[in-house]
Amino acid sequence: MDVIGIASGKGGVGKTSTAVNLAVGLTLRGHKVMLFDADMGLANAQLTLGCPTEFNFGHVLSGEKTLEEIIVTTRQGIRLVPGASGVQKLASLSPLEASAIVQAFSSIEEEIDFLIVDSAAGISNSVLTFMQASQRRLIVLRDEPSSIADAYGTIKVLINDCKLDEIYVVPNMVDSQVAGQLLYKRINEVCKKFLGRPVKYLCSITNDEHMLTAARNYQSVLEYAPGGNAARDFRKLAESVAAMSGTTTANGGVQFFFERMIGQKSV
Ligand SMILES: Nc1ncnc2c1ncn2[C@@H]1O[C@H](COP(=O)(O)OP(=O)(O)OP(=O)(O)O)[C@@H](O)[C@H]1O
Ligand SMILES: [Mg+2]
Known part of the structure; x- marks a missing residue:
């Protein structure tokens, strides 16, 4: 199983859109995908997938529900772990709570090819914890100064403080794949110069008004406008991620993700 964490620094640049459409794209390719919504914002994954849920991970943390009771299969076939503000508590669980969660996840290990973790904006401790527990990290950014500065700030912390690699800029x-590549090259030069490490690149996502109409219709853009530019790009992103x-040398199932996250054992 591959664990892919999605972060950005600045809010509203497309983390949830990327997480959801990557999840749908990988599912369409025949992979079993679990999406862990660790984003406490309003435009969250369950809305974008058109799958409102009654319970969430907060209920697991509080002991009201089991993991099996909160995980839903969306109509796209994604296993969704709905997030909640309680997810913030993950970084400071008692050993007993932590082992209960790890136990709960161990029962679902064998079914999953990809676990995608959609995180909140910013670089709070919980976001860093999710990124450390992931095997690869996608940093979403837009071509505007505050997004570039925040993405660089996030990458800097991931490289310098967390000692992480496998960082991919999305x-x-x-406006075009070429424009996206240029933006990647710019930030990669800065990373090489000031952090002494390059970052990687998979592909860019084109600005596409279908994203907004898809969201308004509670659909991923891959479902709503499969012939559009963004859908084409997300299929390419899913293809690259699948390839x-x-x-990576890291392995293990969903429970190892939570073990790494809670115990920070293998990072
Ligand atoms: N490629 C795109 N083209 C056009 N609009 C887009 C694109 N990607 C995302 N958007 C729109 O940008 C807005 C913000 O996207 P999204 O919610 O995915 O960002 P986010 O980074 O998850 O935000 P937050 O930090 O609040 O969690 C949404 O309205 C979404 O539809
Ligand atoms: Mg979001």
């Missing part, structure tokens, strides 16, 4: 809302699958 330019979003760009990398299994190439």
Whole structure:
């Protein structure tokens, strides 16, 4: 199983859109995908997937529900772990709570090819914890100064403080793939110069008005406008992510993600 964490720094640049459409794209390719919504914002994954849920991970943390009771299969076939503000507590669980969660996740290990973690804006401790527990990290950014500065700030913390690699820049809302590549090259030069490490690139996501209408219709853009530019790009992103699958040395199932997250054992 591959664990892919999605972050940005600045809010509203397309993390949830990327997480959801990557999840749908990988599902369409025949993979079993779980999406963990660790985003406490309003435009969250369950809305974008048209799958409102009654219970969420907060109910697991409070002991009101089991994991099996809160995980839903969306109509796209994604196993969704609905997030809640309680997710913030994950970074400071008692050992007993932590082992209960790890136990709960161990029962679903074998079914999942990709676990995608959609995080909140900013670089709070809980976001960093999710990124550390992931095997690869996608940093979504837009071509505007505050988004570039925040993405760089996030990458800097991931590289310098967390000692992480496998960081992929995903330019979003760009005019063309060429424009996205140029934005990647710019930030990569800065990373090489000031952090001494390059970042990686998969593909960019074109600015596409279908994203907004899809969201208004509670659909991913891959369902709503499969012939559009953004859908084409998300299919390419899913293809690239699938092609990398299994190439990291880290392995394990969903429970290992939570073990790494809670115990920070293998990072
Ligand atoms: N490629 C795109 N083209 C056009 N609009 C887009 C694109 N990607 C995202 N959007 C729109 O940008 C808005 C913000 O996207 P999204 O909610 O995915 O961002 P986010 O980073 O998850 O935000 P938050 O930090 O609040 O969690 C949404 O209205 C979404 O439809
Ligand atoms: Mg979001």
